[in-house]
Amino acid sequence: MxxxxxxxxxxxxxxxxxxxxxxxxxxxxxxxxxxxxxxxxxxxxxxxxxxxxxxxxxxxxxxxxxxxxxxxxxxxxxLEDKTNWLERVRKVDDFMRNGALSGSGAASGWKSKISESIFQKELKRLRAASSPPPLSADIYHLVIVPILKETAEILEPSIQSFVQGSFSPKQIFVVLAVEERAEKAVHEAAFALQAKYGNRFFDFLIVKHPDGLEGEARVKGANASFAAKAAHQVLVSRSIAPEQVIVSCFDADTVVSFDYFACLTYCFMVFPDRQRASFQPIPVYHNNIWDVPGFARILETGASFFQLTEASHPDRLVTFSSHSMSFKALVEVGYWPVDMVSDDSAIFWKAFFHYDGDYRTVPMFTTLSMDVVNAGGWWQTCVSVYKQKRRWAWGVENFPIVTRGFLQSKKIPIFERLRHxxxxxxxxxxxxxxxxxxxxxxxxxxxxxxxxxxxxxxxxxxxxxxxxxxxxxxxxxxxxxxxxxxxxxxxxxxxxxxxxxxxxxxxxxxxxxxxxxxxxxxxxxxxxxxxxxxxxxxxxxxxx
Amino acid sequence: MKLFRRAVFFLFAAIFLIGAPQLVFYTLGYSFKAGSEQGIVQSGLIFLSTAPPGAAIYVGGRRYRETTPSIIRDLMPGHYPIRLVLKDYFPWARNVPVEAGKATVLGSVLLRPRQPDWKTHILQTYDRLISIPATHHLLLQKDGDSGPVEIYDWKSKKRYPLFTAPELKSHFPENLFISPGSLAVLGIGKFDGKIQVRLAKTGEEESGVSWTGAEKDFNPKQVKWDERDERYLFMRQENELKRADLYQKNASDFLSGVRGYAVDNRRVLYFSGQDFLSIDVTGKSPKAIWKDADSFLGEEGEIEIIPVSPDMVFFLTAKGRLVTNHPPRIIADEKVQGVQFDKKNQKLLYWTETAVGSAEWISHKPAMGAPALEITKKTLLEGGRRIQTAFWAHDGAYVVYQDQNKVYLLEPQAFADPLVYELFEVKNGSQAFYSDDSGEVFYLDKNTGHLMSLELIPKWKVMEVPLALIREKEIETLK
Structure with a gap:
């Protein structure tokens, strides 16, 4: 390493x-x-x-x-529209216990048949691999939601979507990472949500991130990393190993689909190198798609399409926006960068260099929905959209770091370095x-x-x-x-x-x-x- | 999936590597010819645009599937007989040359209708028609040189009497002056023992100054003013230039030793001694524009100064030498009677009593070094009898000129002798007027003296050449 x-x-x-x-x-x-x-x-x-x-x-x-x-x-x-991911997870459990599938092959319709065939292929790959996954009952989801100014109106639908999903919330550990400098109302909203939903989850933690810690910039990654460290302590105290945990860092407006955590669990289980992988769903911006100006609508749809196209190139895929990864990898690489704006992509590169190129992003063919930027008026939305896109484009800050990494690396094959x-x-x-x-x-x-x-x-x-x-x-x-x-x-x-x-x-x-x-x-x-x-x-x- | 992706990638890469050079060669006019002329050849093209559009194109004997405007591509170098045919118009036929890698541009072919579109504007008899250049106003005068004058706006089709004040009707005007681009007309005359200078604008009350005193015999040969600022009038008598201030209602000496002058862009441009100079209309900021310009003029005496753009000026001497402040300076040695300049295309039209010529400034951008302006001079017509006036028509592609009482349409051609069509006759002693803005030639009918017009270019049908040249800017850049 x-x-x-x-x-x-x-x-x-x-x-x-x-x-x-x-x-x-x-x-x-x-x-x-x-x-x-x-x-x-x-x-x-x-x-x-x-x-x-x-x-x-x-x-x-x-x-x-x-x-x-x-x-x-x-x-x-x-193809995966109608896939029952929880059922798939159970089947993987059975497969791991018995070495064979129970009650499979009942797919009807061409989509289901192809989906089933992909499933069979992934099981075959799993069988051939030397790293069996933990059973789904032993897998926990750590969901970190960094907050600065998001109110309960934005946050609650997210939390509700975690609760209402097919995967048991009792295996989901929610951490609201609130910036200390956030307004009082934001803190109050976080605590209100904790009071309302706390007992529904494995745990529900609120972590206040102090301002101005040494070496940190005022960026989301610093807040998320601080919260992840706090969550790590809780997990250790409850004897849960990082290998059993999948961490997701979600924007506050992220609303997951009913089967999202089941799908994530499935992807984590069937991927042989699961401890050296990030998992990237397709972000869509449907929460308020009809409430925003047209230009913002097509812009965000374009962003979804870009991600969808990227998903077809897993060997070149880099994490973007709300994504998940092995918690073990997160701990080993030293959490998200605390001085970079583009923490979502930077964490991929950080892990990529930490593991000498032995790290990848696995595409998840499921969506999670977020908000399109909406600042109220048309002009204000223009300004906000512009600033958001500028922030996304600030991902260019990765280029000098990644290039430096590639030039220093001796173990990453030159073709990989050149390609990336x-x-x-x-x-x-x-x-x-x-x-x-x-x-x-x-x-x-x-x-x-x-x-x-x-x-x-x-x-x-x-x-x-x-x-x-x-x-x-x-x-x-x-x-x-x-x-x-x-x-x-x-x-x-x-x-x-x-x-x-x-x-x-x-x-x-x-x-x-x-x-x-x-x-x-x-x-x-x-x-x-x-x-x-x-x-x-x-x-x-x-x-x- | 990985294999498929790679296969698609290499397929697209191959398409690009094979397609891109072909596309570049095609863009430059290269193509592969089979048969006896087998090999890679560079072709040329002909761009054809007509007014009105929609003419059928015949190349040789074969009908081309598109109508004008159109581009005929992939033509091997040579000469092609082109014929354009449109119902109710005379066919247009030429032998058009094509060079390898070049476009032969016939972007402004004017089709002449079989039934000309004549219009009668005013059913009254006039003796004189004076156009105010660069405006849509015509002055119409009845009863010889001393009769009442009317202004006719050919855009709005409205007619106004000049000088509406009752006390002026019987005394004014003794002398009338116009200034290019200005919608005002100036009258100078004596009234109540005073020299009066009156400026009349369409639909507005006259403004003016009364001038008493030593200038009783004041009878200026020229009066000019800025089209955008009609406060100051500059009047020249002998070599003295006076300035009348219509706001302050006074007049005073402005410059002396002036051989010629013009007012443009709030500056007075004038020729004094050997030099061409300018000064602000308020009398400030004198500036020498072209020192020792006199050496190019070749004679003493009066000079007509014709500014056409912020940095381009023409000088016309009494003997008809035409000079400009841009190299090669001398455009015509003698006998030039008048000029017209097409700003958009940077083309000059000039005429003598018997000939019409043109000069065109073209920017050449060499592979190395700075761009340079080059002038191309052409004689468009020779053998005229007494050419009165000439105008560029249809964006500088044609010339309308009047020789004695007859008005003609001249079609200059880059690759053949010009063609001349007679249009009509005008009233004795009157001049026709043409403007591309209207597409019509205005004139006084030979027999009745009525104001008539002939539509030359059907404006609503005219299509612009795609990506029109913007060469006006280039001249400024090269200053």
């Missing part, structure tokens, strides 16, 4: 300088691409037009590629630049035309090819619209067909939304990192 120093703090001398250089790199690259293309459009429009055509072709293929895997992932998700490093870098650069190139810069060369350019074949051919590419891309958009409608929660009566039709049309605004609420905040985040203007955690407004 590696003793990689994950935090950027306490680096000194050359290491600090090198880290700063790596911090500058993403922003510098994005700005260079954007400014370079603008200058090229002005001074060498033919060259710019060729680069843009090649880029648009590349983008189209990437889009088709992603759409294909989005469809496959969606199919995989829908390139994906991380390219992902952030694409996030900040592609919408600008596709929506704005790609159209510039004809506007800075000289006679040589305007009398050339390329002047007339390039817009035609761009047009064909964008028309073909609309096939992807259409697929996305259909999938977004299918992914929506089953219609309540008040959300009519008309409302859904309007939602479909909202997707036409995607070029503008992508520029202002995706690329721009990402570019700002990279610029901040480039200029060493580090961000702290900013809690999104969520109202219902």
């Amino acid at each position: 590696s003793q990689f120093h994950f935090s950027r703090r306490k680096l000194s001398g050359g290491a600090r300088v090198f880290e700063r250089a790596l911090e500058i790199l993403p922003g510098l690259t994005s700005w260079s691409i954007l400014i370079g293309l603008i200058l090229l459009s002005v001074f060498q429009p033919v060259c710019a037009a060729i680069i843009i055509i090649v880029f648009e072709f590349y983008w189209l293929l990437r889009l088709f590629y992603l759409t294909l895997f989005l469809m496959l992932s969606y199919t995989r998700l829908s 490093g390139c994906k991380l870098f390219e992902g952030h650069i694409a996030w900040a630049t592609w919408p600008f190139i596709l929506g704005v810069i790609g159209w510039l060369p004809p506007f800075f035309t000289s006679r040589e350019f305007s009398d050339s074949v390329i002047y007339y051919t390039a817009p035609r090819i761009s047009g064909i590419i964008f028309n073909l891309a609309s096939v992807s958009l259409l697929t996305t619209i259909v999938l977004s409608l299918m992914l929506l929660p089953k219609a309540k009566i008040k959300y009519s067909f008309f409302r859904r039709a309007v939602h479909a049309l909202e997707w036409l605004a995607i070029p503008l939304v992508a520029i202002f609420f995706s690329a721009l905040p990402a570019l700002e985040a990279q610029t901040r990192l480039m200029l060493a203007k580090y961000m702290e955690f900013w809690v999104s407004d969520k109202k219902r």
Whole structure:
């Protein structure tokens, strides 16, 4: 196991300088691409037009590629629509006790049959593995909910969803991690919830996280880590080993599905390397999907789709937002980073380096629902959404750390290092630049035309090819619209067909939304990192 | 799943690696030809746009499946007989050259209707038609040079009498002046023993100054003012320039030794001694724009100064030498009578008594080094009898000109001799006027003197060339 120093703090001398250089790199690259293309459009429009055509072709293929895997992932998700995960858990228990399945193979319908076949395959893999899982009765869920300003109105539906799930709440240990600096009403709400639901769970702990502990930034990870340490003591005192515990760090607005903990337990049990794995559900933002402006709706649906597509690449999957992991791994890696905003992805990288690359994220084909940012008014929501996306894009802070880790690591295969490093870098650069190139810069060369350019074949051919590419891309958009409608929660009566039709049309605004609420905040985040203007955690407004 | 994902990845990677170079080559006009001309060849294209659109395209004898506007692609270098056919219009046919990697742009083909669209605007007899350049106003005068004058707004189709005050009707105007771009008309005359300067604007009361004293014999040859600030009037008599202030109602000496002047953008541009200079309309901030400019003019005497953009000015000498402040400076040596400048396309039209010429400024961006402006001069027409005036038409693609009493449409061609079509005759001694804003030629009917117009370009049907050139900015950048 590696003793990689994950935090950027306490680096000194050359290491600090090198880290700063790596911090500058993403922003510098994005700005260079954007400014370079603008200058090229002005001074060498033919060259710019060729680069843009090649880029648009590349983008189209990437889009088709992603759409294909989005469809496959969606199919995989829908295969498990009707799966009774608790029953599956019981079957795994039986399988572990008896070495064979009891009463299996009664699936009806093609979806169930495929799901059953996947189940059989996973059991086979489990049988072949040398690490039997604990029985489900011995597995506990530690659920940490960091809170700063969330009220009971947001929190209670979350807690209720834990209680009402199929998996026994008596095996769920809830920890409300409340920041000491939170308002009195937040503390009171936490205690009220503890009083109301405390006896329904294995335990229900409220941990106050003091402000300004040494080495900590004002970030969610610091709060979650403090709570996890407190929970660890409770678990030790009750003789529960970390190997038996799956820890989930949930945003306060996370509402889990009925079978969520059963599904998580199943995934944990059947995955042979369960103690070196995170478990990533598909986040959807359905809690208040119809109460927010259209742009926020399509933006969050886009985020769900991104995660859904990522789920089809488990070897490249990185944890995002609400996720779960082996508690043993969490303890061994030293909990979440306490000085980083993007604790959700950083914990994956921290574990990845700690175990010299022997760590992965297992996709869970189940959803958990969160709130779309809603600050009340349209403009306030715009500002809040922008800030939330900037925070997400601040995940770029992982890049210098991860690159440093890859360069220091001797045990992680070079191919793995290159693959992860390139994906991380390219992902952030694409996030900040592609919408600008596709929506704005790609159209510039004809506007800075000289006679040589305007009398050339390329002047007339390039817009035609761009047009064909964008028309073909609309096939992807259409697929996305259909999938977004299918992914929506089953219609309540008040959300009519008309409302859904309007939602479909909202997707036409995607070029503008992508520029202002995706690329721009990402570019700002990279610029901040480039200029060493580090961000702290900013809690999104969520109202219902 | 992993295998499938890899297979898909490599498939897409292969498509990209094979497709991207092909796409680039196609974008540049390269394609693979089978048959006797087998191999990779670079083609050219023809861009065709007509007014009105929708004309059928024939290349050689074959009908092209699209109608105008359209791009005919993948043409091997050579000459192609192109014929455009639209019902109720005369066919348009040319032999069009195509070069490898180049686009032959016929972006403004004007189809002439078989039944011209004539309009009668005013059923009254006029003797003179004076257009106010860069406005939608025409001055119409009855009964010879001293008759009453009316303003006709061809945009709103409204007509107003000039100088409405009752006491002025019988005395004004003795001299009328207009200034390009200004909707005002200036009258100067004597009334009650005083020199009166009156500015009239459509639909507004006249403003003016009365001027008494030593200037009794004041009879300016030129009066100019800024189109956006009509407070100051600049009047030239001999080489003295006076400034009248319509707010303060006074006039005073402004500059002396002035050989020519213009007012533009709140500055007075003037030629004095050897130099071309400018000064603020308030008399502040004098500035030398072009020192020793006189050496290019080749003669002494009066100079007409024609500013066309913030940094481009034309100078027309009494002998008709046309000079500009941009290299190569001298555009025509002599006999130029008038100019018209198309700002959008940076194209100059000038005419002598017998010829019409054009000059075009094109920015060239070499692979290395700074962009440079180059001028291309062309003689569009020779052998005229007495050319009176000329106008760019249809975005600089055509020329409307008047030779004696006849008005013609001239179609310049990059690759062949220009074509000339006679349009109509105008009343003796009157001038026609054309503006791309209306697409109509206004004139006084040869027999009746009525105000008429002929629609040349059906504006509602005209489609813009996609991604129109923006070259006006380039000139400024290169300053």
